[in-house]
Amino acid sequence: MQGRTRVTLAAMVGAMLLAAGPATAQDTSATTPPALHAITQHGAPKYGPDFQHFDYADPNAPKGGEIKLSAFGGFDNLNPFILRGQTAAGAGLVFQTLTTGSGDEVGTEYGLLAETIRVAKDRSAVTFTLRPQARFHDGTPVTAEDVIWSFETLRDKGHPVYRTYYADVAKAEKTGERAVTFTFRNTDNAELPIIMGQLPVLPQHAFATRDFATTTLEPLIGSGPYRVAEVQAGRSITYQRVTDWWAKDLPVNRGRYNFDRIRYDYYRDLDVSFEAFKAGAYDFRVEHSSKNWTTGYNTPAVKDGEIVREEIKHQDPQGMQAFAFNIRRPIFQDRKVREALNYLFDYEWTRANLSYGLFQRTKSYFANSELAATGLPSPAELALLEPFRGKIPDEVFTTPFEPPKTDGSGNIRQNLRTALGLLKEAGWDLKNNKLVNTATGAPFRFEILIAQADMERIIQPFLRNLERAGIEASIRVVDTAQYQNRTDNFDFDMTIERMAQSLSPGNEQRDYWESSRADLPGSRNTIGIKNPVVDALVEKIIAAPDREAQIAATRALDRVLLWNWYVIPHWHDSVHRVAYWNRFSHPAITAKYGLGVTDIWWVDPAKNAKLATSARRTAPSPATPSP
Known part of the structure; x- marks a missing residue:
């Protein structure tokens, strides 16, 4: 659908004890708040401390292969955290936050970079303790100093939305070897611990000689499941799975991030993009055009099952699309x-x-x-x-x-x-x-x-x-x-x-x-x-x-x-209308919220082998994205 879509996150987590030391800023009584494996704004988490994987992720999903996707327009920036420039599709795959959400809960977050989380009883502060094994792609540990630097940099130099999110945070301070405490200006904002859990943590050392607020096409270092492998400015970007990713065996990640490579090709004409998909130039599309969905898929590849059309029910809030005055x-x-x-x-x-x-x-x-x-x-x-x-x-x-x-x-x-x-x-x-x-x-x-x-x-x-x-x-x-x-x-x-x-x-x-x-x-x-x-x-x-x-x-x-x-x-609408070349599978249990094609889908070896023999799939060379 046409329009600016800026989608917000929410976050929170934990599961262990803080390093021994003096009472930290979140202590409100003689009893230290417990270290939790997850936190929710209202209610209780669905998954307990010993959960093995999210229900909608298949831990036995095979890793490997590539998925090719399309994007509209162009890009001139690989830093998704600033106002300037057009950020490349998929840029968030490179980075990690302190916590991660579940696709079948509202306002619940589980530990990712953070191993534990402690919330002051009056919600005046929250303390995250980092996992000792957390690493950036260059092998350097993720530190408490990185967390504090990321908070201050995003607040002061990042997209203006971060100033809004962090306006009620009074300070961030190191309160243990791997612990950071965020202290709040008031106690009536129950979402603040969750907001701080969604903080992207960036490597301070990687920005020592560059201006954070300037657009860049130089790949940035993150701690996420993918790194940038290839950039064709404004035309395509390819991400490579980090095979030795430090977080791959965490329960929140089992069965996820299965593709070895994720590629986005850019098109400036949506009709050209649609025809390119039917020619096999890319693999998967979410169909927003009612005209295309109703009349545009009358092709042999669809009739023969080489292209699958699927309507996937969801419970995603749809917000408002409109003519805006x-x-x-x-x-x-x-x-x-x-x-x-x-x-x-x-x-x-x-x-x-x-x-x-x-x-x-x-x-x-x-x-x-x-x-x-x-x-x-x-x-x-x-x-x-x-x-x-x-x-x-x-x-x-x-x-x-x-x-x-x-x-x-x-x-x-x-x-x-x-x-x-x-x-x-x-x-x-x-x-x-x-x-x-x-x-x-x-x-x-x-x-x-x-x-x-x-x-x-x-x-x-x-x-x-x-x-x-x-x-x-x-x-x-x-x-x-x-x-x-x-x-x-x-x-x-x-x-x-x-x-x-x-x-x-x-x-x-x-x-x-x-x-x-x-x-x-x-x-x-x-x-x-x-x-x-x-x-x-x-x-x-x-x-x-x-x-x-x-x-x-x-x-x-x-x-x-x-x-x-x-x-x-x-x-x-309350369904995702998707079309894809029949080489993929996804879990039988779908998440209530979100489609997650780059998250929980995978290349199915049997389907992929069958499709490889198709003249329709192999005959066309990949279409060149529109200039």
């Missing part, structure tokens, strides 16, 4: 204007004629999860919302949210009438078939910025409806580098945004919605929201003492966001 622009600052434009997007016609009946309308910023607001507010939600009555739309209290509907025929006469009425109330009038500002006479004109040309077929019918309302709207297609730069700096009128969400929302919500992030380049507050009520509800989510309070606060925020009409919602 940039409300920094004067024309979009009036809520009635934003509501009016919602009436001019004919979703029902789009689904029937362009989406082949696939997908479902998105009605929440937390779609496909229990966090989504439905019906009228619950008593718990009302307790949060009542103090803001009069400061938020009345519909929050009286009406379940539903985007405007049509009969799907393409005739939007009633919606057009409603839209023009709202626009008139907002100070716009239709004169000579042009919508103009009644005070200034200026025309209503804006541009929709995209990077994927295939979205034009979705946008064009919307433009025709806008034109019927006298609005001059156009499409601007730019390359991915320009798109990222313009959206990072909020240089657009409207774009297509995917606001990804986790099942355990927390500090990252500040970056999406809070006023302080609205003018911070690179923040995820793409819309430019500066709403004190939104700010307050975000803090309620962060300070939620339990899962029930977290859900209530998130639903309350969802309602306020929806009824302010900050976006024109698109659609989502």
Whole structure:
């Protein structure tokens, strides 16, 4: 799907004792907090201290072979932790965090670089003790100094999102030979220990002679399961499995990272990319195009079983994909204007004629999860919302949210009438078939910025409806580098945004919605929201003492966001539609969350041998990615 997708992590862990020494910063009583093998924000971990592997990972999966994948656009950077440049696909495979999540739990993390974790009883601090065998790819140990340097560098020089995540961390200090304690500014943020568990740990010595904030195509040293093997700038990148990886036998990693090589080839035309897949130039694709899925796989390779199409059910939260208004622009600052434009997007016609009946309308910023607001507010939600009555739309209290509907025929006469009425109330009038500002006479004109040309077929019918309302709207297609730069700096009128969400929302919500992030380049507050009520509800989510309070606060925020009409919602789905050349297998048990093709799939020797005899698979030479 088109749009910027920045997905957040969550983390936490442990399983042993701290080195002997004086009382550390997390001690709140004479009793030292226990060393745990895992930690969860709410509830208890699924897997106990003696677990052998995650249920959805097959410890007997064979290692070896290569998987070739595609990516869109280009890249000029191998450092995924900074704002500048376009980061290469798969760059995260090189690095490790203190903890790692499970694909069938919410907000639970298990020890990775960290062997143990201790959380102060009042959650004022957390201490991680590193595994003694943890090593970077050059053989040097991962040290407490590396952890502290990584925290301070990411906070001060990394992507602005890290400043948001770490804003409530007062200090990091070495409190044992392999132990680091993070002390927090307050104790009402239950997610902070989890956030610190997700800290990527980088080798301080590798950056001694280079500027961390500068883009680079020189492979970086990490401690992860793969290292960069080959780089063709902007065209392809190949990762090689680290065969002597220090963490390969940890329970959290058994049955994972099975491919010897993972290669990403870049394409700048999605149609070329699709044809390249069918020709055998790469192995696996997640199909986001309803047109391709419905009509594009009518090929001999599919009929003969050489290409497999599979729908894999998931429980991933879908967040919000939508036309996103940039409300920094004067024309979009009036809520009635934003509501009016919602009436001019004919979703029902789009689904029937362009989406082949696939997908479902998105009605929440937390779609496909229990966090989504439905019906009228619950008593718990009302307790949060009542103090803001009069400061938020009345519909929050009286009406379940539903985007405007049509009969799907393409005739939007009633919606057009409603839209023009709202626009008139907002100070716009239709004169000579042009919508103009009644005070200034200026025309209503804006541009929709995209990077994927295939979205034009979705946008064009919307433009025709806008034109019927006298609005001059156009499409601007730019390359991915320009798109990222313009959206990072909020240089657009409207774009297509995917606001990804986790099942355990927390500090990252500040970056999406809070006023302080609205003018911070690179923040995820793409819309430019500066709403004190939104700010307050975000803090309620962060300070939620339990899962029930977290859900209530998130639903309350969802309602306020929806009824302010900050976006024109698109659609989502609850299945992964994938197509792949029939040389792979995956575990019978699938993770609830995430697809994990580079994580838990593998090359099946029998299938691979059979496919190797196929003329279709072997005849085409690998397609050259589009320049």
